[in-house]
Amino acid sequence: MRLLILTARVDFASLFVQNVCLEAAMKAILTPRLLAEAIGVSESSVKRWVDDGHIMGTRTAGGHRRISIQEATRYIRERELVVVRPDVLGFHDLVASGGARESGGDAGEALLECLRAGAAAEARGLLLSMYLDGSSIAEIVDGPLAFSMEKIGELWVSAPSGVFWEHRATQIAIQALGRLRPLLAPRDEAPVAVGGAPTGDRYVLPSLAVAAVLEGEGLRATNLGPETPIRTLGIGLEDLDARLVWLSVSAVSDGDKLRREIDGLLPVLAARGAILVVGGAQAQQLALPRSDSLYLGRSMVELEALVQGMRLAPRSALASA
Ligand code: B12
Known part of the structure; x- marks a missing residue:
C-alpha cells in the first residue's frame, strides 16, 4: 500500500456525527x-x-x-x-487512503493494518477505492473485510487487548460499509429485503454486510440488526411486503428453538412468494429443513449470485403480471 498513512484514530463518541457529516459532505x-x-x-x-x-x-x-x-x-x-x-x-476518504487503486497492494493486508491501527478514515477510503475499482460489495466483504476481521479475531487468543481490537475494528468496518451504502441507492420501486441476526446473536457486521450486498444488487434492504426475534422478521416481511428475508447467524444461543421458529416462518414466506436466505458462521450447524422458500448461503458472493439468478421482481410488477 503505497501512500497509506496510519494516523487517524477512531473516536467512538463521534462515530454517529461522523457518519451524518460524511453523507452531508458527499x-x-x-x-x-x-x-x-x-x-x-x-x-x-x-x-x-x-x-x-x-x-x-x-x-x-x-x-x-x-x-x-x-x-x-x-x-x-x-x-x-x-x-x-x-x-x-x-470522496475525501479516498484522499485519506492515498488512492489505493493505484498501489496494487494486497487490500486484505492493508485493511487489516487500518483496523489494527484504528485508522478509520483510511479504512473507509480503502473500501471506497475497491468499490470504485469495480469490486462488488460481496467481493469486498468476502475478501478483504472477512480476511481482516478473521485476523483481528485471532488476536483475541494471544493478546489481552484483543477484545478492544475486535470492538474497534467492528465500529470502523460499520463506518466503511456505511460510507458505501449512499452510493448504491436502489430505485424506489426495487424489491424489498429485510433481515437481521437472531436473538442471542450480538454480531453487527455480518447482517449489515448482507444489507449492503443486497443494495449493491439493486434491492431496498432494511437491516434490523442483531438480536432480532424471528417473529419480528415475520412482521418486517409483512409490513414491508418484502420479497427476501435474510438471517445472519454468527452465534446460536438455543439452536432447537431457532430452528422451530424458522420452520414456523416458512409457510408465511411461501404464502407471500418470498424467500428466506440463511447464512453466517454458525448457520450450517442449524440443520435446517429442505424447503423451496429456504436457501442456505455460505458467502456474500453466493448471496449475490442467488439474487442475480432470481431476478426478483418488485411486488407491483408481480401483481400486474
Ligand atoms: C468482531 C468479533 C466479536 C465482537 C462482535 C462485535 C459486534 N457487536 O458485532 C465481540 C467482541 C462482541 C465478540 C465477542 C465474542 N467472540 Co467474537 N469475533 C469477532 C470477529 C473478530 C469478527 C466477526 C465479524 O464481524 N466478521 C465479519 C463478517 C462479515 O464475516 P463472517 O462473520 O465471517 O461472515 C461471513 C460468512 O459467514 C458469510 N455470512 C455472514 N452472514 C451471512 C448471511 C447470509 C444470508 C449469507 C448468505 C452469508 C453470510 O459472509 C461473511 C463474509 O464472507 C470473529 C472472527 C471471525 N473469524 O469471524 C470473532 C469470533 C467469531 N468470536 C469468537 C469468540 C470466541 C467470541 C467470544 C466468545 C469471546 C471474545 N472474543 O470475546 C465472545 C462471545 C460472543 C457471543 N456469544 O456472541 C470466535 C468464535 C469461535 C467459535 N468457532 O465459536 C471467533 C471466530 C474469534 C476466534 N478466532 O476465536 N466477537
Whole structure:
C-alpha cells in the first residue's frame, strides 16, 4: 500500500456525527463540469455522454444537465475511470487512503493494518477505492473485510487487548460499509429485503454486510440488526411486503428453538412468494429443513449470485403480471 498513512484514530463518541457529516459532505447531484473535473475530462465530453445516454442524467427547469452521485459512481466503475479529484465528488476518504487503486497492494493486508491501527478514515477510503475499482460489495466483504476481521479475531487468543481490537475494528468496518451504502441507492420501486441476526446473536457486521450486498444488487434492504426475534422478521416481511428475508447467524444461543421458529416462518414466506436466505458462521450447524422458500448461503458472493439468478421482481410488477 503505497501512500497509506496510519494516523487517524477512531473516536467512538463521534462515530454517529461522523457518519451524518460524511453523507452531508458527499455531493448528491453533480453538474457535468464537476464530474468532468473529478475524472479529468472535458465538460463537453460529459455532456455528450449524457446526451448519448451513456450516463443517465436529468434536466433542471432551466434545461441544465444534472447527474446523481450514484449514476456517476456507476459510470466510473463501468468505464474503469480514475478519479483524479476525489474532493470534487466529496470522496475525501479516498484522499485519506492515498488512492489505493493505484498501489496494487494486497487490500486484505492493508485493511487489516487500518483496523489494527484504528485508522478509520483510511479504512473507509480503502473500501471506497475497491468499490470504485469495480469490486462488488460481496467481493469486498468476502475478501478483504472477512480476511481482516478473521485476523483481528485471532488476536483475541494471544493478546489481552484483543477484545478492544475486535470492538474497534467492528465500529470502523460499520463506518466503511456505511460510507458505501449512499452510493448504491436502489430505485424506489426495487424489491424489498429485510433481515437481521437472531436473538442471542450480538454480531453487527455480518447482517449489515448482507444489507449492503443486497443494495449493491439493486434491492431496498432494511437491516434490523442483531438480536432480532424471528417473529419480528415475520412482521418486517409483512409490513414491508418484502420479497427476501435474510438471517445472519454468527452465534446460536438455543439452536432447537431457532430452528422451530424458522420452520414456523416458512409457510408465511411461501404464502407471500418470498424467500428466506440463511447464512453466517454458525448457520450450517442449524440443520435446517429442505424447503423451496429456504436457501442456505455460505458467502456474500453466493448471496449475490442467488439474487442475480432470481431476478426478483418488485411486488407491483408481480401483481400486474
Ligand atoms: C468482531 C468479533 C466479536 C465482537 C462482535 C462485535 C459486534 N457487536 O458485532 C465481540 C467482541 C462482541 C465478540 C465477542 C465474542 N467472540 Co467474537 N469475533 C469477532 C470477529 C473478530 C469478527 C466477526 C465479524 O464481524 N466478521 C465479519 C463478517 C462479515 O464475516 P463472517 O462473520 O465471517 O461472515 C461471513 C460468512 O459467514 C458469510 N455470512 C455472514 N452472514 C451471512 C448471511 C447470509 C444470508 C449469507 C448468505 C452469508 C453470510 O459472509 C461473511 C463474509 O464472507 C470473529 C472472527 C471471525 N473469524 O469471524 C470473532 C469470533 C467469531 N468470536 C469468537 C469468540 C470466541 C467470541 C467470544 C466468545 C469471546 C471474545 N472474543 O470475546 C465472545 C462471545 C460472543 C457471543 N456469544 O456472541 C470466535 C468464535 C469461535 C467459535 N468457532 O465459536 C471467533 C471466530 C474469534 C476466534 N478466532 O476465536 N466477537
